[in-house]
Amino acid sequence: MPAYKLTYLNARGGAELIRLLFAADEIPYEDVRVDRDKWLELKPKTPMGQVPILEVDGHVICQSMTVVRFIAREAGLLGKTLLDQARADMLLEGGIDVGKLFEEMVMEKDASKKVEKKKEFGEKTLPPFLALYEGFAGDNGYFVGDSVADLFRHCVLQHDGFHHSRVP
CATH class of the missing domain: 3.40.30.10 (Glutaredoxin)
Structure with a gap:
């Protein structure tokens, strides 16, 4: 190894x-x-x-x-089939897009702009993103199952700043 x-x-x-x-x-x-x-x-x-x-x-x-x-x-966590792999990639890339907006908000130096960005992210960006991603979870609660996308969900959506109860 x-x-x-x-x-x-x-x-x-x-x-x-x-x-x-x-x-x-x-x-x-x-x-x-x-x-x-x-x-x-x-x-x-x-x-x-x-x-x-x-x-x-x-x-x-x-x-x-x-x-x-x-x-x-x-x-062995890319996904079992090419379609699983594409679905995992799709969900990762979508998360990266929202993550960039989150990072911009966190890194904002101007206090008044930061307040605006927090409000925008918390009210207009995050809720539709979470609703969209909840829709991608199957009946078993997984995006793909045994994939990097499901670890991403655990890592970012439940434990980092994206989780709706932890938006700054």
């Missing part, structure tokens, strides 16, 4: 789904979490100036969703 080393900030963020994938298939890996100072030192040494990065036997892979799909493939 390859040696995996995941490097990310000392936060859940863009690496949490990757960590869940490792855990789901009990794949051993080194979880390197860096603070701001270490990140500023590391950034110029990364392939695209960002994290997460995954080292696989010395080869470096970056871009969150590339790493997610790489580990999901290794863990």
